[in-house]
Amino acid sequence: MNHPRIFRAVLGVCAGYAIIFAIWAGWLVQHTPPGTLQYQIAGLLGLLGFGLGVAMMLANRPTKADRRLLTHGLEGWARIEDAHPVQQTDHHSELTELQLQLTVPGSESYSGRIVFDVTPIDRDRLAVGAVVPVRVDPHDRGRIMLCPDAGRL
Structure with missing residues (x-):
């Protein structure tokens, strides 16, 4: 939110x-x-x-940039290699820094890092070793969006 x-x-x-x-x-x-x-x-x-x-x-x-990334970003997946809690939020979730090993079809795997607001319901799906769907900006591979809700559909 x-x-x-x-x-x-x-x-x-x-x-x-x-x-x-x-x-x-x-x-x-x-x-x-x-x-x-x-x-x-x-x-x-x-x-x-x-x-x-x-x-x-x-x-x-979501912001216009996030909506654009969601619709035009490259689909891929990421394996969570490490997770460090950064700070508790006021709405019972936790900002967590995630170290990811990203794979986008058609290119080599690479490492990335994001800070994500992990809710209690998503904690198990975003544990170390889990694989989550992502969207990656084709022009800036450092701009990554996790899509943890994609597994619920």
Whole structure:
């Protein structure tokens, strides 16, 4: 989960909502029919909830570069040769530095290293000696994306 992107998205929606609320409270509420105030407030709160939900959903998507690597990257596999925990995260996972032996069809095997956010459910699949599917940037072999979810499909 990309917390800084989600924070910026929530902050942007709240700023936009504050502007909409100020326009509504300063001008629109005076020109609306009597007895509809509670419905207007419910509609404004629903709009805030909808805006926050959409913003967080879009902010949690992979970056454009990651989506491009996932679609246009070279498929391969990697054997995990070593794993060193780097730091605990605030969402019950662990940043782990993985030393990989990468194999991409049509080229020689080579070594690579990435830092990956290992969740408790993925811990067994990302143990030393495990083989995981990867995507490799064809123009920069150092840019690697693990695809541990591919085995679940």
